Amino acid sequence: MAFAIPQxxxxxxxxxxxxKTLWMIxxxxxxxxxxxxxxxxxxxxxxxxxxxxxxxxxxRALANTSYRRTSKKIVCEGLRLVSDALKRGLKPDFILYSDxxxxxxxxxxxFSEQLFATPVAWKTTHDIMASLSDSVTCQGIIAxxxxxxxxxxxxxxxxxxCDRLQDPGNLGSLLRSAAATGVDGVxxxxxxTDPYSVKVLRxxxxxxxxxxxxxxxxxxxxxxxxxDLGISLYLADSNAEQSHYQLDLREPLAxxxxxxAHGPSTFVKQLDAHRFKIPMRNAMESLNVAVAGSVxxxxxxxxxxxxxxxxxxxxFGQFLAKTFVKQGHKVIGTSRSNYEVEAKSLGALYxxxxxxxxxxxxxxxxxxTSITSTRSVVESFPVDTLRGKLVVDVLSVKxxxxxxxxxxxxQDADILCTHPMFGPESGRYSWKGLPFVYEQVRISxxxxxxxxxxxxxxxxxxxxxMSSELHDSYAASSQFIxxxxxxxxxxxxxxxxxxxxxxxxxxxGVVETTxxxxxxxxxxxxxYNPNAKLExxxxxxxxxxxxxxxxxxEALDAPNKD
Ligand code: NAP
Numbered sequence: 001m002a003f004a005i006p007q008x009x010x011x012x013x014x015x016x017x018x019x020k021t022l023w024m025i026x027x028x029x030x031x032x033x034x035x036x037x038x039x040x041x042x043x044x045x046x047x048x049x050x051x052x053x054x055x056x057x058x059x060r061a062l063a064n065t066s067y068r069r070t071s072k073k074i075v076c077e078g079l080r081l082v083s084d085a086l087k088r089g090l091k092p093d094f095i096l097y098s099d100x101x102x103x104x105x106x107x108x109x110x111f112s113e114q115l116f117a118t119p120v121a122w123k124t125t126h127d128i129m130a131s132l133s134d135s136v137t138c139q140g141i142i143a144x145x146x147x148x149x150x151x152x153x154x155x156x157x158x159x160x161x162c163d164r165l166q167d168p169g170n171l172g173s174l175l176r177s178a179a180a181t182g183v184d185g186v187x188x189x190x191x192x193t194d195p196y197s198v199k200v201l202r203x204x205x206x207x208x209x210x211x212x213x214x215x216x217x218x219x220x221x222x223x224x225x226x227x228d229l230g231i232s233l234y235l236a237d238s239n240a241e242q243s244h245y246q247l248d249l250r251e252p253l254a255x256x257x258x259x260x261a262h263g264p265s266t267f268v269k270q271l272d273a274h275r276f277k278i279p280m281r282n283a284m285e286s287l288n289v290a291v292a293g294s295v296x297x298x299x300x301x302x303x304x305x306x307x308x309x310x311x312x313x314x315x316f317g318q319f320l321a322k323t324f325v326k327q328g329h330k331v332i333g334t335s336r337s338n339y340e341v342e343a344k345s346l347g348a349l350y351x352x353x354x355x356x357x358x359x360x361x362x363x364x365x366x367x368x369t370s371i372t373s374t375r376s377v378v379e380s381f382p383v384d385t386l387r388g389k390l391v392v393d394v395l396s397v398k399x400x401x402x403x404x405x406x407x408x409x410x411q412d413a414d415i416l417c418t419h420p421m422f423g424p425e426s427g428r429y430s431w432k433g434l435p436f437v438y439e440q441v442r443i444s445x446x447x448x449x450x451x452x453x454x455x456x457x458x459x460x461x462x463x464x465x466m467s468s469e470l471h472d473s474y475a476a477s478s479q480f481i482x483x484x485x486x487x488x489x490x491x492x493x494x495x496x497x498x499x500x501x502x503x504x505x506x507x508x509g510v511v512e513t514t515x516x517x518x519x520x521x522x523x524x525x526x527x528y529n530p531n532a533k534l535e536x537x538x539x540x541x542x543x544x545x546x547x548x549x550x551x552x553x554e555a556l557d558a559p560n561k562d
Contacts, residue, residue, distance in 0.1 A: 047123050047124065047125070048096065048122055048123065048124040048125075048128065049124070049125055049128070051128060051131065053124075055094055055096060055122060055144075056096070056124070056128055056132065058073075058144060059075055059096065059132050059142055059144060060132065062074070062075045062144065063075070063134075063198070065194045065197065068147075068194065068196055068197075069194075069215075069217075072146060072147045073093065073144055073145065073146060073147060074144070074145050074146075074147050074148075074196045074201065074208075075142060075143070075144055075198065075201075076142070076143050076144075076145060076201060077132075077133060077134060077135065077139070077141070077142045077198060077201075077202075078135070078139045078141065078202070079101065079139055079141055080205070080206070081201060081202065081205075081206065082095065082141055082142075082143045084205075084206035084209055085143065085145055085206075085209050087209075087430075088148075088206070088209035088210065088432070089432070089433075090145045090146065090148060090209060091145070091146065092120050092143045092144065092145050093120065093143075093144040093145065093146070094120040094121070094122060094143070094144055095120055095121040095122065095141065095142070095143040096121075096122055096123075096124050096128075096129065096132070096141070096142045096143070097121060097122075097123060097124070097129075097140055097141045097142075098123065098124050098125060098126045098128070098129040098138075098140040098141075099126065099140065100126055100129060100138055100139060100140025101139060101140035101141045102140070103140070126138075126140070129142065134198040134199075134202075135202075147196060148208060148209055148212070148213070149212060150212045150213055150214045150215070151212055152184070152185040152187075152212055152214055152225075152229075153184050153185060153212075155252070156184035156185055156229060156231065156252060156254075157182075157184055157252045157253075157450060157454055158181070158182060158183050158184055158252070158253060158254075158255075158297075158300060159183060159184060159185050159186070159187065159229055159231070159253075159254035159255075160174065160178045160183050160185075160186045160187070160254070160255060160257070160293065160297070161186075161187045161189070161226055161233075161254050161255065161256040161257070161268075162174065162186065162187065162188050162189060162192055162256075162257060163189045163192075163256055163257065163258040163259065163264055163265050163268045164189055164190075164191045164192055164258060164259040164262060164265050165188075165192050165193060165257070165258075165259055165289060166191075166192065166193050166259060166261075167193065167289075168193050168197055168199035168200045168203065169199065169203055169290075170260075170288065170289050170290040171192070171193055171195060171200045171203070171290075172199065172200045172201070172202060172203015172204045172205075172207075173203055173290035173294070174257065174289070174290045174293045174294065175195065175200070175203070175204040175207040175208065175211075175213070176203065176204050176205050176207045177290070177293065177294035177297055177298075178207060178211060178293075178297065179204075179206070179207035179210040179211050180207075181294075181297040181298060181300065181301045182301065182327070182454065182458040183211055183297065184211065184212075184458075185211055185212045185213070185214065186211060186212070186213045186214070187214050187216060187222070187225055187226060187254075188213060188214065188215045188216060189216060189219070189222050189265065189267070189268070190216060190217055190218055190219055190222060191265075192215075194215075195208065195213050195215065196208070210460075219265075219267045222267065223267055223270070223271070226254065226256075226271060227271070229254055231251075231252040231253055231254055232251060232252070232253045232254070232274065233253070233254050233255075233256060233271055233272065233273035233274065234247070234249075234253055234254070234255045234256065234273060234274050234275075234276055234296070235255075235256045235258075235264060235268065235271070235273035235274070235275050235276070236255070236256070236257055236258065236275075236276060236277070236278070236292050236293070236296065237264070237275040237276070237277060238277050238278075238285065238286060239275075239277070240275035240276050240277040241275075241277075242274075242275075242276055242277070243276060243277050243278065243279050244276045244277075244278060244295070244296050244299050245279070245299065246276075247274065247276055248303070249299060249300045249303045249304070250303050250304055250447050250451070251447060252450075253300070255293065255296050255297065255300075256268055256271070256273060257289050257292060257293040257296075258289070259289070260286065260288065260289045276296070278292055278295055278296070301328055302328075304451050304454075305328050305329055305330065306329050306330075306362075306363045306364055306448070306451055306452060307329070307330045307332070307360065307361065307362045307363050307364070308324050308329050308330065308331050308332070308362055308363070308364045308365075308366060308452075309331075309332050309333075309334070309357045309358070309360065309362035309364065309365040309366065310331060310332070310333045310334070310348075310365075310366050310368055311334055311335070311354060311357065311365060311366065311367050311368065311369060311377060311381070312335055312336075312367060312368035312369035312370070312373075312377070313333035313334065313335035313337075313339040313342070313343065313350065313368070314335060314337075314339075314368070314370075315423075315424060315518070316368050316394065316423060316424070317333060317335065317366075317368035318333075318339070318342055318343075318346060319423065319424045319427070320366065320368065320394070320420070321333060321343070321346050321348050322346050323431070323455065323459060324348075324455060325346055325347040325348055327455055327458070327459075329455070330349075331343075331346070331347075331348035331349070332348065332349045332350075332351060332357055332360045332362060333348050333349070333350050333351075333357075334350070334351050334352065334353060334354055334356065334357045338350070338352070354380075354381050354382060355382055355385075358382060358385035358386075362389065363389065363390060363448060364389065364390045364391075364392060364448070364452050365386060365389055365390070365391050365392070366392045366393070366394060367391070367392070367393040367394070367395070367401070368394055370518065370520040370521060370524060371395050371396065371397055371400070371520070371521065371523075371524025371525070371527070371528050372520055372523060372524050372527070372528075373520075374393070374395060374400075374401060374404065375404055378404060378405070378408050378409075379408065383408060383409055383410060383413075384410060386409055386410060386413040387410050387412045387413055388412055388413070389413055389414070390413075390414040390416060390443075390445065390448050390449060390452060391405060391409055391413050391414065391415055391416070392415075392416045392417075392418055392452065393405065393416075393417055393418065394418055394419065394420055395417075395419070395524070395528075396419060396475070396479065396521060396524065396525055397472060397475070397524060397525060397528040397529045398417050398419055398437075398439065398468030398469075398471040398472055398475075399468045399469055399471075399472050399529075399530065400528040400529075401417055401468075402415070402417045402439065402441055402468040405417070405441070406441065406442070412444070413442075414442055414443050414444055414445060414448070414449065415441040415442040415443075416438060416439075416440055416441065416443065416449055416452065416453075417438065417439045417441050417468055418436065418437065418438040418439075419436075419437045419438070419471060419475075420434070420436050420456065420461070421434065421435040421436065421437060421479075422434040422435070423517065425513050425516060426513070430459075430460070431456070431459040431460060431461050432459075432460040432461075433460065433461075433462055434461050434462065435461065435462050435464050436456040436457075436461035436462065436463050436464065437464045437465075437466050437471050438453065438463070438464070438465060438466070439465065439466060439467055439468050439471075440465070441468075472529050472530065472531055473531050475525075475529060475531075476529050476531030476532045476534070476535045477531070477535055479525060480525045480526065480529060480531075480532045480535055480536075481535055481539065482510060482514060483514045483517070483522050483525060484535075484536065484539060485510060485514075486510045486511050486513065486514025486515060487514060487515065487522060489507055489510065489511045490511045490514075490515050494507065494508060494511060496508060
């Protein structure tokens, strides 16, 4: 892979066609960096050439654990880590980079607009960068961030507690496994290695930005934090009677892993924890702590895995299936059309009929059908087979399916009405921060329901419990108005112009995203949200009122002209 760094200095052309553009601040002279079809116009920054520069001194000072703790700042080195932190929304205090960054093999993957589209990137020399770098081959990029937020969720499902882990490599690996298995938070005991040291950050591969890590600086506080979780505790102990395979790990729990060299601390021994062992052969006595912790966490994941049936395997059904499969769940789809090929490519199973689907004995059945067809689909469903199952709908209106499911499903089927307020466009790269609205209409198996909701919370959606009635009143004035505006503007056949304003660009964006959804979906929003008709009337009245305002003003202006 070759990257050209043109040496010629010059002005950016007024039109860059399809090329992505970005400018860095503090520029004296712009120059162009090209990478295949991406061209980055980066002015040369005020070059930092002195080791006495305040930023350089700060990076050096942050190598010290106690300074990191008091300043609440962290140093990330390397394209991958810096890019991960930015992607997860961390705001950099500043980024230092040298020309080395453009030679890295990871350049194309991680050098993205967001990396340098920040007013805090500063260029420095290779020598300064190398002196700050902790790795043998310096990648040419180091950033200082605020320490990520350490707030634990109020009702965690899965927590990792690290008891006096002193090896940075082990802690980094454990954090990585914790993030991958959907742990809600990590608690670090006193006398542990600092999770924000360069080595642990490197080993964590971005885990630090995905899950909250609470560092307890004294034992009293540590015990308080662990006890306040209010969930069952599990402690690895090679002398325990039960192996982790014999435990029911579906309820919320925290697993404690202790130092290999010293075993559980006296404080941890005071906790009322279930002890478990991990089976070992060949007379091996112990596992590496990161391996033991990961093995346990993956057993939790396995026990919490759900078999999810999706009815309506169209655009949105497939979009959801992709994440369900990625998170380790088994997905079986069925639909009116044949989606065997699509299902296979997603790692899901496709079956032709709803009876075939129920023969697979799914734990959860999700209705992803169009709003308009859902009644007929549920009416023709073998609803008796839904007894004891969790039935979920994802329709963009909520009162309608709630009433429908209450009317047509057997009493002993659980009902969860949801609206993921995003789709294949807005949620293409990440679901982070995207709203997921839900109402637990009738739930008897709370653990199963929480596990299903956990798919969305661990994908970092903003979870919003809300009544279906309130959802529909909000959605009529937000979602329906957005779709109506998009479709109305589409009828004007708006074109991009060479002088687009930001506002006009946004309007074009609204047209594009709303018109990508099926007309069926839009019609469903109109027909099955009881508030939509009123909103449409209000929009028409607003247009008329606006027109009248203009005409009145024009009439007033007329004599002045004369
Ligand atoms: P859609 O046009 O609303 O629904 C398409 C799905 O409905 C397909 O699976 C289709 O099956 C099925 N379907 C349509 N008519 C049918 C009929 N007469 N009998 C049986 N099945 C029928 O488009 P969508 O985007 O995939 O949305 C699916 C659901 O998700 C909708 O309820 C929508 O409100 C909700 N939702 C969508 C989004 C989004 O961004 N798209 C976001 C949140 C929620 P075949 O393909 O097999 O014909």
